[in-house]
Amino acid sequence: MSSTNALEVLIQALRRLPGVGVKSAQRMAFHLMQHDRAGAEALSAALHDAAQNVHHCARCHTFTEDDICSTCLDPERDASRLCVVETPADQSALERTGAFKGLYFVLMGRLSPLDGIGPKEIGLHKLMERASDGVVQEVILATNFNAEGEATAHVLSEALKSRGLHVTRLARGVPVGSELEYVDLSTIAHALVDRR
Amino acid sequence: MSSTNALEVLIQALRRLPGVGVKSAQRMAFHLMQHDRAGAEALSAALHDAAQNVHHCARCHTFTEDDICSTCLDPERDASRLCVVETPADQSALERTGAFKGLYFVLMGRLSPLDGIGPKEIGLHKLMERASDGVVQEVILATNFNAEGEATAHVLSEALKSRGLHVTRLARGVPVGSELEYVDLSTIAHALVDRR
Numbered sequence: 001m002s003s004t005n006a007l008e009v010l011i012q013a014l015r016r017l018p019g020v021g022v023k024s025a026q027r028m029a030f031h032l033m034q035h036d037r038a039g040a041e042a043l044s045a046a047l048h049d050a051a052q053n054v055h056h057c058a059r060c061h062t063f064t065e066d067d068i069c070s071t072c073l074d075p076e077r078d079a080s081r082l083c084v085v086e087t088p089a090d091q092s093a094l095e096r097t098g099a100f101k102g103l104y105f106v107l108m109g110r111l112s113p114l115d116g117i118g119p120k121e122i123g124l125h126k127l128m129e130r131a132s133d134g135v136v137q138e139v140i141l142a143t144n145f146n147a148e149g150e151a152t153a154h155v156l157s158e159a160l161k162s163r164g165l166h167v168t169r170l171a172r173g174v175p176v177g178s179e180l181e182y183v184d185l186s187t188i189a190h191a192l193v194d195r196r
Numbered sequence: 197m198s199s200t201n202a203l204e205v206l207i208q209a210l211r212r213l214p215g216v217g218v219k220s221a222q223r224m225a226f227h228l229m230q231h232d233r234a235g236a237e238a239l240s241a242a243l244h245d246a247a248q249n250v251h252h253c254a255r256c257h258t259f260t261e262d263d264i265c266s267t268c269l270d271p272e273r274d275a276s277r278l279c280v281v282e283t284p285a286d287q288s289a290l291e292r293t294g295a296f297k298g299l300y301f302v303l304m305g306r307l308s309p310l311d312g313i314g315p316k317e318i319g320l321h322k323l324m325e326r327a328s329d330g331v332v333q334e335v336i337l338a339t340n341f342n343a344e345g346e347a348t349a350h351v352l353s354e355a356l357k358s359r360g361l362h363v364t365r366l367a368r369g370v371p372v373g374s375e376l377e378y379v380d381l382s383t384i385a386h387a388l389v390d391r392r
Contacts, residue, residue: 006246007259013242014213016235018227024215026285029246031214033259034304037247039212044243046209047228050202051236054229063203063229089222108230 007033059130061123062088062106071104078102080137084127084156086110086144094142102140105130110143111152122152124159131165138166145172203229255326257319258284258302267300274298276333280323280352282306282340290338298336301326306339307348318348320355327361334362341368 007029014025032040056062057069064070071077081102085091091104107122119125131139139160143149153169160167173191174183203225210221228236252258253265260266267273277298281287287300303318315321327335335356339345349365356363369387370379 006242006249006261010239010242010246013235013239016228016232016239017224019220019223027215028213030259030283030285032212032243033246033250036212039209040243040247043206043209043212044240044247046202046206047236047240047243050206050225050229051233051240053202063226065202087226089226 056108057106060104060106061108061126062091062104076101079135081140082131082136082138083140083142085142086149086152090142090144100140107143107152110148111155112148119155119159124156127156128159128163131160132163136165138168141167141169145170252304253302256300256302257304257322258287258300272297275331277336278327278332278334279336279338281338282345282348286338286340296336303339303348306344307351308344315351315355320352323352324355324359327356328359332361334364337363337365341366 010029010032011022011025014020014028015022017025020028032043053065054063055065057064057067057072059068059072062069062071078101081100082105083094083100083102084105084107085094086107086109088106091106094100094104105127107127109117109122111117111119111122130136139156141153141156143152143156157167157169171194172187173194174180174187180188206225206228207218207221210216210224211218213221216224228239249261250259251261253260253263253268255264255268258265258267274297277296278301279287279290279296279298280301280303281290282303282305284302287302290296290300301323303323305313305318307313307315307318326332335352337349337352339349339352353363353365367390368383369390370376370383376384
């Protein structure tokens, strides 16, 4: 492939995408060059536009093109409840349920000391400030239910409670539609403890 | 994710890459926005540059930024042997062996009537012209050894032989380093027939 430098540069650039190795990058580059030049130009423009214009919401820290995102500005939202999630994808999942009408705070990560991600990197100080605005009555921790997400929830919970805030966590239990026989034991144990 | 249009456009643009679904596209977009804006800009520039400057070599049909690629222009190459491959990736694999010093013709595809890819789409006419330049003595068919690659090799072979050209095919046989016990039976059968 030494015959074309532009193609080699493109393959190397595609490898910076998460989960894309050298074979996938080659396949993507050849596909775009052979079958979808318009797609290549569209992706080029979209990347440039997003890199220039997308930044963090000043209130909830999610991605937005404005100073404050449309969710934070929505007067229909219940400002007394603040839901803390790890990523915009998690926020999107919660939004799609239609079951939550409060506001969000997006950590843009989770505590992971081994990767050098501490309280500062996930914006703990900013969350404290946001949750202490006098309007927020309840902080709902919706970090993931894996080791790092649970650790993050624990640290946030301690910090928020020390400010006298009411902190809750999404319920753990048996997923809807599942049969007990096939549910893992620690989930059943949690569902037993948290029975209502 | 409705809060930011630029991000939504980027996710849709990423989905045009082969093998990228909506989850992967989201993950890629968030990764670039959160951790690698420079990568997003680099990929944007590389895509635009490649889409503008990469086209097909006038002689061998591979990707190049010049009119004729560096391989075709190399005077050290043995112009009497022409190797026909499906893609630049296949050409690259052959080049890395260091065992072939002739020239190439890249089909940029394979015969696949169900997908509407016929002799015209793989440049059969162009290959005929290229192989009939009076210098080429032998055409080596190095299409893949799957059904479509074999069918392509058959069609090309018939057409080239009708022009009186000497046509050969890469040898089928037992891969280097393999144990017979684990080699599939049709490969062993072919290796028996083609024994030397």
